[in-house]
Amino acid sequence: MKALIPAFLAALLALHPAAAQADPYSDMVQTRILQGWRMADGRLMAGLEITLAPGWKTYWREPGDAGIPPLFDWSGSGNLRGVDINWPAPQVFQQSGSRSIGYSDRVILPLNISPRRDGRPVRLNGTIDIGICSDVCVPVRIELNEVLQGAATQPDPAIAAALAEKPFSGSEAGLKKSKCTVAPTSDGMALRAEFTLPSTGGREMAVVETGDPLIWASEPSISRKGGRLVAEFDLMHASGGPFAIDRSSLRFTILGKQYAVDVQGCEG
Structure with a gap:
């Protein structure tokens, strides 16, 4: 990375x-x-x-x-x-x-x-x-x-x-819950985001915005089981040093074949 x-x-x-x-x-x-x-x-x-x-x-x-x-x-x-x-x-x-x-x-x-x-x-x-x-x-x-x-x-x-063509808000798309966990890695953080959300269609993708342009986010690993979507990202700061994440400021966009969803913040 x-x-x-x-x-x-x-x-x-x-x-x-x-x-x-x-x-x-x-x-x-x-x-x-x-x-x-x-x-x-x-x-x-x-x-x-x-x-x-x-x-x-x-x-x-x-x-x-x-x-x-x-x-x-x-x-x-x-x-x-x-x-x-x-x-x-x-x-x-x-x-x-x-x-x-x-x-x-x-x-x-x-x-x-x-x-x-x-x-x-x-x-x-x-x-x-x-x-x-x-x-x-x-x-x-x-x-x-x-x-x-x-x-x-x-x-x-x-x-x-x-x-x-704008993404739906979480409430418009039927989002019930968004939860985030973070864990330190050797060169940054691992971010796991779970969404209780109906399928947006086809192969789903996710993007995270941290609000800090110096934080790089990897392409996530995506999995879905029924009404739960999980996206796992690696995060790293450009300085290579430690950094903090404010879960409330995270912004996720979930992209599906039928529509997209804009999710603002997540619970710890």
Whole structure:
């Protein structure tokens, strides 16, 4: 497991310096902002559409073993209080013995936008750093400068469809219980997560997010017996030293053939 950590850190640290060199690959990815609509509470629901050339993919918020995590910088925007990104359920890719998590072909990320002044347009002015991958993986910087008028009040069907692809919450999926146990290992921790949850269909996968980008999580061992799913992960800190895990801050995404489930926290 130790051999994977330098590659993981290199992907994180190389993102910004390499982005300026990514222009030769810009024709492999196209992006646009979908205007969306203004919701009853004054917030805007817009969409970031990412279209990839055949054979290319980009990464989910937790990119897996060999991916590059996306980074969003909205600091140049006007009349913007905050942006919450709604992530459709991702795909799992296996390539050269490594697992990555993301999207191929086309994806729309619904953007839940809170303006500082209700009823006024919002200017989205910022940068998005993403990784795209085919036979090679490269970082690409996307620059945005779009004014959202918020004139429409009816949902955009494309954005609404992307919202419908979000993972279910635990309660929506019938989760009864989530329990975690941790044990020290020679170079980190072993995390065992048990979910009392109906099957999500087919061969199930699981992803854990610890909230700390310096903690690496292995591809889990998955087993199911009836209504109980067990996922076992190896965790290691990039420093190689000891670290702590807050069970309440763990976030699990269970990916099945029929649907995905977002589980927030687990009991000890």
